[in-house]
Amino acid sequence: MSEMDTDAVEAMGLHVHLTDGQLVARCRAGEPEAWNELVERFSRYVYAICVQAFKLSEHDAEDVFQEVFTRAYEHIDKLRDDEAIRPWLAQLTRRLCIDRLRAGSHEQPEDLLDPIGADETLARLDDAIAVHEALAILPDNCQDILDRFFARDESYRMIGEALDLPSGTIASRISRCLAKLRLEMEEKPPAPRPDIG
């Protein structure tokens, strides 16, 4: 991104195009907008680890979710590599999920302490993060329609009403945006898979 683009982004109070490391540095400097963006950026990931990989109840997942971000806030000065915030959050979330399952283990079979398939789910979530990063490069209208249809599970009717589009055009728009996303993914260098085992 050019310096001018960065300035424009900052003028709007947005940090969406900052790298993870740049965002962490700004959080450490005490910028409130940076912290809001950090929570926004990783909230889906932490939530998905809790409810998909470890299948926590909503109540337990909420406790772990808040604990993860509390610890992130308290320990952000101690991160050894700012760019590694995502695997660090994944590791922390995983550990807190296991602690939570272990705390309730009088009712749980032993194999729920590290659920079968958790590693596969975590790998899938890392791929999903890569797709979301590519999505963030697409035009806003594509980001919006793909997120509404796939991640928010909204119907054509709901999307049409929200975006003021005829519902008959939604499917073709989704298809065109998916094609753009596919192109972005094909041009994107493969991200190293974090070792969080």
Add this chain to the structure above:
Amino acid sequence: MTAFDEERLGDLLSALPPAPESWVRAAQEIPRTHSGVDEIVERAEADEEYRRYVVADPEAALAEADVVAHVDAVELLRRKLDK
């Protein structure tokens, strides 16, 4: 990730639904909670009477300091007072 067919892209987009908004907002409040708690602790260290009040009713002390008195904030306040 090696295959980019649109079905798989859709599947991966579906894998990250938004976290509940109230959870995200609460997490975004964490810095404000910490600074509010730090102010209470600093005052309590300088004023024994205020300290007794905070220990007796941490929720009220938090509310007075404009900090949402949720369980985590009360726990954080107790932990810092005990240090």
